[in-house]
Amino acid sequence: MIWIDTIVQGILLGGLYALFALGLSLVFGIMRLVNLAHGDLIVLAAYLILVLVTLLGLGPFMAALLAAPIMFGIGWALQRLVLNRVLGPDILPPLLVTFGLSVLLQNALQEAFSADSRRIPAGWLETSSVSLGPVSLGLMPLLTFASAILVTLALQWLFYRTALGRAFRATSDDPTTASLMGVKPEAIFAKATGIAMVVVTIAALYLGTRANFDPTIGPARLIYAFEAVIIGGLGSLWGTLAGGVIIGVAQTVGAQINPEWQILAGHVAFLVVLLVRPRGLFPRAFD
Amino acid sequence: MARSSYKVTTRTGASQIAALVAAVLLVAAIALPTFASRSLIQDMFFILTMLTLAQFWNLLAGYGGLVSVGQQAFVGFGAYMLFGGAILWGVDPVAGLLLAGVAALVLAVPTAFFAFRLHGAYFAIGTWVVAEVVRLSVAQWKAVGGGTGTSLPRDARDLMWGVQWIESAFEVRSSEARDILTYWLALALTVATIGGVYWFLRTKRGLALAALRDNVEAARSVGVDSERMKWIVFLVAAFGTGIAGALIFLQNGRISPDSAFSVIDWTAFVIFIVVIGGIGTIEGPIVGVLVFFALQTLLADYGSWYLMILGALGIAVMLFSPGGLWGIISDRTGLRLFPIQRRLERRDGLQQKEVEEERP
Numbered sequence: 001m002i003w004i005d006t007i008v009q010g011i012l013l014g015g016l017y018a019l020f021a022l023g024l025s026l027v028f029g030i031m032r033l034v035n036l037a038h039g040d041l042i043v044l045a046a047y048l049i050l051v052l053v054t055l056l057g058l059g060p061f062m063a064a065l066l067a068a069p070i071m072f073g074i075g076w077a078l079q080r081l082v083l084n085r086v087l088g089p090d091i092l093p094p095l096l097v098t099f100g101l102s103v104l105l106q107n108a109l110q111e112a113f114s115a116d117s118r119r120i121p122a123g124w125l126e127t128s129s130v131s132l133g134p135v136s137l138g139l140m141p142l143l144t145f146a147s148a149i150l151v152t153l154a155l156q157w158l159f160y161r162t163a164l165g166r167a168f169r170a171t172s173d174d175p176t177t178a179s180l181m182g183v184k185p186e187a188i189f190a191k192a193t194g195i196a197m198v199v200v201t202i203a204a205l206y207l208g209t210r211a212n213f214d215p216t217i218g219p220a221r222l223i224y225a226f227e228a229v230i231i232g233g234l235g236s237l238w239g240t241l242a243g244g245v246i247i248g249v250a251q252t253v254g255a256q257i258n259p260e261w262q263i264l265a266g267h268v269a270f271l272v273v274l275l276v277r278p279r280g281l282f283p284r285a286f287d
Numbered sequence: 288m289a290r291s292s293y294k295v296t297t298r299t300g301a302s303q304i305a306a307l308v309a310a311v312l313l314v315a316a317i318a319l320p321t322f323a324s325r326s327l328i329q330d331m332f333f334i335l336t337m338l339t340l341a342q343f344w345n346l347l348a349g350y351g352g353l354v355s356v357g358q359q360a361f362v363g364f365g366a367y368m369l370f371g372g373a374i375l376w377g378v379d380p381v382a383g384l385l386l387a388g389v390a391a392l393v394l395a396v397p398t399a400f401f402a403f404r405l406h407g408a409y410f411a412i413g414t415w416v417v418a419e420v421v422r423l424s425v426a427q428w429k430a431v432g433g434g435t436g437t438s439l440p441r442d443a444r445d446l447m448w449g450v451q452w453i454e455s456a457f458e459v460r461s462s463e464a465r466d467i468l469t470y471w472l473a474l475a476l477t478v479a480t481i482g483g484v485y486w487f488l489r490t491k492r493g494l495a496l497a498a499l500r501d502n503v504e505a506a507r508s509v510g511v512d513s514e515r516m517k518w519i520v521f522l523v524a525a526f527g528t529g530i531a532g533a534l535i536f537l538q539n540g541r542i543s544p545d546s547a548f549s550v551i552d553w554t555a556f557v558i559f560i561v562v563i564g565g566i567g568t569i570e571g572p573i574v575g576v577l578v579f580f581a582l583q584t585l586l587a588d589y590g591s592w593y594l595m596i597l598g599a600l601g602i603a604v605m606l607f608s609p610g611g612l613w614g615i616i617s618d619r620t621g622l623r624l625f626p627i628q629r630r631l632e633r634r635d636g637l638q639q640k641e642v643e644e645e646r647p
Contacts, residue, residue: 034408036356085606091407095354096562097605103555104598107591219550223419226412230405264423267416271401274413278404 005135006256007249012137014228014248015145016210018241019203020221021228022151023196029235030172030192031087036098039222040105041197045071045204046213047113050120060122064205068198075197079190087189102218109215120208144206151199152241158195159237168192220263227270233280242281246273293633297489297626305624316474320457320467328470332538334580335473339480339531340553341560341572343524346484348558349567350496351520352503354407357414358528358554360398360421361391363547365529366536371431373443380439381448384472384533391529392522394421399521403514415550422548436543444540469538476534480527481625485569487523488627496520497627500567551594559601565611569625574613 024038035041045067052063082101086093128139159165167188170178175185207213207221224247231246232239247266254265273281320328340358347353365387372378372386398417405413426434444450445461453464487493498506499513507513532553536542546552556579564575579597586593604611610618617623 032407034412036408036411082602082606092348092352092354092566093605093609095408095411096558097602099356099555099558100598100601100605102598103551104595104602107594107598110591111595219415223412223416226409227416230409230413234409260427264420267420267423270416271420274401274404 001134002256006252008135008137009141010249010252011245012141012145012248013252014241014245015141015148016203016206016244017224017228017247018148018244019144019151019199019206020225021232021240021244022148022155022237023199023203024222024225025229025232025235025237025240026155026199027193027196028229030168031189033083033087033094034098034226035083036095036222037102037105037218038200038225039220040102040109040218041071041074042200042204042207042221043109043213043215043218044074044105045197045201046120046208047109047118049201049205049208050118053120060120060205060209063120064201067204068201071197071201072194075200076190076194079193080186083193084186084189102222106215106218113215115214115216117212117214118208119212120205122209126209140206140210144210147202147206148241148244151202152237155195155199155237164191224266227266230280231270231273233283236280236282239280239282293631295629296632297629299623299626301622302624302626313474313478317471320470325463325466328466329538330580332466332470332473334576335470335477336531336535337556337560337579338572338576339473339477340528340557341564341576342477342480342484342569343527343531344554344557345561345566345569345572347520347524349561349571350488350500351517351524352500353517353521354411355402355414355524356411356550356554356558357398357402357416357418358524358557359548359550359552360414360418361394361525361528362532362535362553363418363425363544364394364421365391365532366542366547367425367428367431368529369533369537370437370439370542371428374437374440375430377443379446379448380443380537381468381472384530384537387533388526388530391532392526394529395522395525398525399518403517418548418550422544425548426544432543434544436541436546438541439537465540466538469534472534473538476527476530481569485625485627488569492516492519493627494629556597559597561611562601563604563611565613565617566609568611568613568617570617570623571611571613574616575611578612 020039020042024035027033027035048067048070049060049063052058052066053060056063056066058066078101082097083094086097122140125140125143129136130139130142131137157165159168167178167183170181170183171185171188178188179185224244227247228243229240231243232241246269250269251262251266254268255262257265316331319331323331340362344355344358347355347358368387368390369378369380369383372383373380378386398414401417402410402413425431431437444465447465447468449468450461450464453459453467454461457464457467459467488497495506495511496516498509498511499516503513532547536547560575560579561572562575563578564573565571582597582600583593586596608615
């Protein structure tokens, strides 16, 4: 019985990792850019929500709704002012710039909010749970997983049912031809990063309400997100969700065997997938 | 025209002067402990070991195109093998340095096996994952202190090869003698690294590596085996990084998984040194480490501001001057202290012709 509970908890935890990963997957799918500051941007969004909650006395969900357009703006500006200038055939400049940004963000957050660990208060939601047969599920983990599915569906719809999605796919396939058709790759990239930052805000909402966070935890979130993307297969949104679930289950099962093995078990699962299926489980489902 | 009237050379006037200056500096550096204070020796140790790490990362990323964010795996693993060797098997720490290099080399084989399945940016994070796996595994190794770490045993420290000789020769206490010994070892490692990298880049394989950096398809079409070159560069860098890591923690005397596998200390700083100084040149990391040390000394009291400035400086260099400081200097002046550009020169020196290898 304990194992069923462990696996269900792992699946729900996987929803959180999928939320971390979906923004990364989106940006990579469109512009082949890996943002090494992705985890730190999640932490930035979590602090933004925390500030809105404490300053305006809002609930966490309202605060996230307010934070989302701000994060969109940050993502848009980041792409326009910095990342567009370093995109190109050479992968070194974007990597080094986002790595610099990661270090910059971590330390700016440390300067602004100190190194103390914080949590976004979510009131009664924090402790509520639902009984489902033999297992009891926290409401917050359930909401996280439901959000991950919703975000995946929404991105899928955006990609295949909207004009913007068509522009995304066209730019991803061939920026030169797309620009002949009146699509401006720079503007498309800026919108894509903005949307990725909205996903980041949703991820931050659950990161910050479910557990403590501090300015230094970004890189570890980046690693989980990255593992989920690779396990799922580059560019596949549903694959990314599956990848998150695999990491989540591996971690809870590992922790059940020995609490010190939680993180290690997630990494080992990733390496095993890389060994058996180097291109991930569902490579290139789209694009 | 007879072929024999031409020769291929890399030498320039500046490089000959640079070699002379380097020789003088080297003699001064060897003699440094006879007159310098202990804190200066420690600062020099820091500069030299960071320079060594930077040279190896530059070989990986600047020449091999392998942007690794996981070099802390080799720093930490090498250092832990030195401590483990001394604690479990009584290996003398100086000999342990070689053990550390070999251990890092062995670790590099499975690391490369996994990481080479990923390309570009994903390779970078892949190496980071491996480093995390190694850190978490080492934290389970109870004999060397598990998650909290351990110190080098007193016997191993005080009876290390050379320490007693330095104690009597310089009339200093054993802790100071250890600093002098590790400084000399760091100096030897740095000279061997720079000399070795320079030599390697001037060989046939080095030319192949530069060709791959400039254009993978073109290099392959003339028969360069890119997979093989990637393996060679990755393994060599792991070996050197492992020795440097072991040396850093030998001087430190204490080790813990968090300090030994720190991504900030052993990868972020190293990347900033190379990027700010100038990636893809031997001179770049030398300039970079001096700037890095100056910044660290100036901003030591400002904590996280220091790292923010370093991060911002790295971004600014990449945006506005990707060649780094050395790139600016050498573009303006044409100066090259470690030239690897081959030129065809007539023996009578009347005509010079540059034949190959554009600068990046």
